[in-house]
Amino acid sequence: MKKTQMIRTLLVVALAIGAQFTTFAQRGQMNPEKRAERVLADLKQALTLDDATTKKVYDLELARTQEALKIREANAGDREAMRSSMKGVNEKFQTSMKSVLSEEQYKKYQEWQATERQKRGPRGEGNRRRRR
Secondary structure (H helix, E strand, O other): OHHHHHHHHHHHHHHHHHHHHHHHHHHHOOOHHHHHHHHHHHHHHHHOOOHHHHHHHHHHHHHHHHHHHHHHHHOOOOHHHHHHHHHHHHHHHHHHHHHHOOHHHHHHHHHHHHHHHHHHOOOOOOOHHHHO
16 A cells, blocks of 8 residues: 555656656747747737837747747857857847837837846856856
């Protein structure tokens, strides 16, 4: 009786851990359309966009995420090449956003970006497990 109870407990724990890894893996593999929709939903609420501007921002975000995906695939091993290519894509996106949004909306957009960066935390710290 004790043995079956222990096996059941181990099975439940193993399934829970497996579910966590599956969720984490799926989160990282979001396609460009879903990513653009998710970002657009946040921006639409934060910037109070009208329908025409919403469509333009969606198109810009979709183009950016598609370009980023191509860059990641092309430069999978070369981090510096990927970084410089992505910098160009992001600069192009920022100038496009500035032309689509009003001044007030663009200021709100920059504030939104800053808060999103704070939510993610500091970057470039490497693997925290290796520091111990």
